[in-house]
Amino acid sequence: MDIVVCIKQVPETTHVDWNPETGTLMREGVPGVLNPNDKNALEAGLQLKERHGGMITVVSMGPAQAEEALREALSMGVDQAMLLTDPGFAGADTWATAHTLSLALKKMGKFDLILCGKETADAWTGQVGPQLAEFLSLPQLTYATEIESDGRAVRIKQRLEDRHRVLECPLPALVTFERNANRPRIPPMDKIMEAYQKEVVVWGAKDLGGDKGHFGLKGSPTQTRKVYIKKSERRKVQFLEGEAEKKAQEFIQILKQKNLF
């Protein structure tokens, strides 16, 4: 079973700056980590491989430093890694990102399953998975907490707000994973060292072909108009005084006044 896992490097801290001209995130120089939720997709892929054999390829689109996230995936046990990087990819929204990934996957050729985290810890959109599935004309199974496959079909347990569903569809398909779907393995030191010996394939816009106007900021239907800090609406707090019992009585008086009890 050949599996592709799509991952993203996200800023490690919440202290990230924006380019005020374009309104896009300035990722250069900001320490990055592998998006935590993507590890669930990697772990699921590794477990499927243990049962069914096959190859796992991990793919990421991002600046050159996203290679670190790919190395982390390699250390967890995936077979090969590919970085899609090009100045022309910068500033992509989810549409342009999914489009770029889809060109790479079409070029790579055969796969049975594409696995993704359900969302990333920077913008939380959760849109790239479904959009990639659309561009590849694949069925999408989202929010998986469990997955199984017999090599012809894939079955997941899907978490919706107040219910779970069991969904099944034929392969190939795209699956996105919940954060509690599994416990991602922690690679041992020797695997981490080994991962640094492996080659990471790098493709740019020229390798992918396609219309240049569909990449990066230019290919993004959405644009950031403005980024700003929202000030919390302060209220004027009135503190209740006295012993715990007195505060409790006062609190209840307030509830009564406001018709809340």
Added chain:
Amino acid sequence: MTPENATPDVHRGIWVFIEQGEGKPARVSLELLCKGRVLADQLDVDVTAILIGHDVSNQVGELIGYGADEVILADSSVAKDYRTEVYTKIIAEQVLEKRPEILLIGATSVGRDLAPRVAARLKTGCTSDCTGLAIDESGRMILATKPFLGRNVMADIICPEKRPQMVTVRPGIMELHKPDETRKGNLIHANINISEEDVEVKVLDTLISGAHKVDLEGAEKIVAVGAGVDDEAGFEMLKELADLLGAELGATNLPVDAGWVSDERKIGQTGKTVRPRLYMACGISGAVQHTVGMMNSELIVAINKDPKAEIFDLADYGIVDDLYKVVPAIISALKGLKS
């Protein structure tokens, strides 16, 4: 069938996707009809509700009452359970035929599965998880506001050239107005060009979790727990308080991550957005990741040992004390009142 050159000026009207289940529309869909009505009046266009399901025609009147001028009904057994490919196909075909300028979808699990797929098919932009919607100064474009990262960083996103402008909106943000039962509207039956054999995904089973469905967005009162509570006795005590008040229990990230409280009770950036009449913050410091989800509550009462806790900046009433002393005092006083 794809709109390569979707020209903004031929697209008119605001559409709202109606998510439904258990025989009624989702609350967020009604919230979006109310907001859509306000925006439509600014743009001088109609609001259209697109309702998809099986045996759901009895919901049409309610949608008109909440602000729809027109309801597009796609009623078929193939659409009984939500499935991405069925709903995407129906919506995309209707949009291509009727060309709305704006399409609003609730940012529920279903909405967040559906919206990006529809946007990819229509080659248009979709802004996810918005907490604000406005028409920009040019008078025709929608400004969608969404929070970024963990801080109070907000971004205004636009979709200048492609149509429809798609937005998913977080539940509990937009105000739900009273429906007007005298409103009139049109019903349009959609053609459904997909049959069961065409659908690759099959729903083998649906399991409703738990007897009691947590409805934080609709709750009148919420007792919320933060990092200040970290033992069994503390949670039992706050559950008792919530029961006595007729409140739902909510939580910040920590008690959820630690497994004390289920994920569906999480409030804030990565959880729900609520606006109850009473919000009791118990042992909550007031980090912005949490407060973005509760700051629009009507009355906020905070209990915290630390008088400098940020939560007091947002509170109407503050109690600086040990939670484990004050809450039992409140509980016994409430019990006294009830008996």
